[in-house]
Amino acid sequence: MNFSRYTKEFSYNLQLAYPVILGMLGHTAIGVVDNIMVGKLGTTELAAVSLGNTMVFIAMSLGIGFSTAITPIVGEADAENDQKKIRSAFHHGLILCTVLGVGLFMLVTLAKPILGMLHQPKDVIDLALPYLDWVAFSLVPLIIYQGYKQFADGLSHTKYSMYAIIGSNIIHVGLNYVLIYGIWIFPEMGIQGAALGTVISRIAMVVFMHFILRRNNDLRPHFNDFSFKKISKQKLQKIIDLGTPSALQMFFEVTLFTTAVWLCGNIGKSSQAANQIALSLATVTFMFAMGLSVTAMIRISNQKGMNDYKQLIVVARSIFLLAIIVEVIFAFLFVALHQVLPAMFLDMDDPAKFLTNAEAVSIAADLLIIAAIFQISDGIQVVVLGALRGLQDVKIPMYITFVAYWVIGFPISYVLGEYTSLKAVGVWMGLLAGLTAAALFLYLRFDKITKRLVRENPQPAEQTSIQ
Structure with missing residues (x-):
């Protein structure tokens, strides 16, 4: 294999990816x-935050997964230089994200009683419920931002x-410090202070995003001529048709990790806190x-718009290779520091x-030893997606993702976690199995299509659509 044809794409891949990575890290x-x-x-407080966030993360996965439908439509239209199509995708997508954000907030609020059915420690649930009220509301600005x-x-x-995201985090850290511990004139709110800090920082994030995009001379025209009369059911349906399966893909993965939280909670508070620490890292x-997954989505949609499928494969494989290299480096770091990193999270x-x-x-x-291995599979599956x-x-x-995570991954997590001495480690072995299956079958799907x-x-010719 001639690796140079792939490695020469690394520079542009990283140029697109690094702001996204920093934003994701934010x-x-x-x-x-x-x-x-x-x-x-x-x-107990850490376990409560972990438990409360499980429901929010599930809802967030649906919202973020759905919003990804906007990018390939805009990217393809950009390659075609179709400004009208770009503007239409933006307006229709933003309306759908707003409606979805409000809907997810209401859904999480109504689903709060589920926490009481998960056989979690009572003191953890008592702390998690009021925390969830605030964090659930943060879904509204978060999905609009998407x-x-x-x-x-x-x-x-x-x-x-x-x-x-950087601006949001600066606000969030400051608010957390004063609201959690009760610094200066602010009351000591504990974990509810952390939730309130999240809400305010996410509202600031979407406001900032609106104004910074609108100030760009190239993007400003896309903010003009908005009218509900121009909203088309057909265009809404196209985004829904692309967004719904994408939302479910992310939902299947996030809910698998969420069940890991619940399973570890059944084992005990220490296992649940440990799961949250390792999962955070x-x-x-x-x-x-x-x-890199977002980079793949952008570049592949551009190549699709230009109908250059041979170069599309080169671009895709360059991103896959880059993801493997990055995740292998992190795997070595996890193994080397697996005793050191968790101690940062507790007093x-x-x-x-x-x-x-x-x-x-x-x-x-x-x-973290299991995580060192599974993140390689996780990296591959997400860039191929x-x-x-x-x-x-x-x-x-x-x-594919449903089968990988829920037919393969979850049963292994459940059996090893509940019925063997492996406990939390067994739960994570199931995660490893599900992610590895997803990576393999998704790549085979991509290879077949391309x-x-x-x-x-x-040769680059008329566009061929996926059936």
């Missing part, structure tokens, strides 16, 4: 900051979301693959909490 940092600051309060972000990403303007490294100097905290850190260290979304091929990947497209279009 999203993750909001949760990590919450976990670190709340972890200082104790394992409408702006996916539009900008489709036009390869990936830096704007990075700026918005694994999520940080996963954001690098997510950034190891408090004698009263030392034994429970030490137990959580020990379990988290074991989970990005490429498939760029091709606007979403239905078959939806079925080979067919090359056969049907040996």
Whole structure:
């Protein structure tokens, strides 16, 4: 294999990816900051945040997954230089994201009683419920923000979301510090302070994103001529048809990780806290693959718009290779630092909490060994999904992810976690199995489609759509 044809694409891939990665890390940092600051309060508080966030993460997966439909439509239209199509995708997508954000907030609020049915410790549930009220509301500005972000990403303007996230995190850290611990004139709100900080920072994020995009001379025309009279059911339906399977793809993965939280909660508070620690660290490294996934979606949709499928394969494989290299590096770091990193999340100097905290850190260290391996599979599956979304091929990947995570991954997690001495480590072995299956079958799907497209279009010609 001639690797140089792929490695020469690395520079442009990274140029597009690094703002997305930093933006994704910013999203993750909001949760990590919450976990670190709340972890200082104790394992019960950390477990409560983990439990409350499970429902929000499920809803968030649907919203973010759905919004990804905007990027390939905009990216394809950009390659075709169809400004009218770009504007239409933006306006229709933003309306759908707003409606979805409000709907998801209401759904999570109505679903709160489910927490009481999950056999979690009562003291954890009592803390999680009021925390969930505020965090659920933050879904509204978050999903609206996604409408702006996916539009900008489709036009390869990936830096704007990075700026918005950085500003949001600065606000979030400051608010968390004063609201959690009760600094200066602010009341001591504990984990509810962390939730309120999340809400305010996400509102600031979407406001900033709106104004910074509108100030761009190239993007300003797309903010003009908005009218509900111009909203077309047909165009709404196209985004819905692409967005719904994409939302379910992300939903299937996130709910698998959510069940890991619940299963670890059944085992005990220390296992649940350890799961949250290891998951927070694994999520940080996963954001690098997510950034490359967005890059794949942008570049593949551009190549699809130009009908150059041979180059499309080269571009896609260059991104896949880059993702593997990055995740292997992180795998080595996780193995080398698996005893050190978990201790950052809990107060190891408090004698009263030392034994429970030490137990959580020990379990988290074991989970990081599993995470070192599964993040490679996780990185591969998410970048291949990005490429498939760029091709606007979403239905078959939806079925693939369901089988991988819920027919293969979950049963293994459940049996090993509930019925063997592996406990939390067994739960994560199921995650590894599901992610590996997804990576393999999604790549086979991509390979099959692109080979067919090359056969049907040996030279850049008229666009061929996925059936």
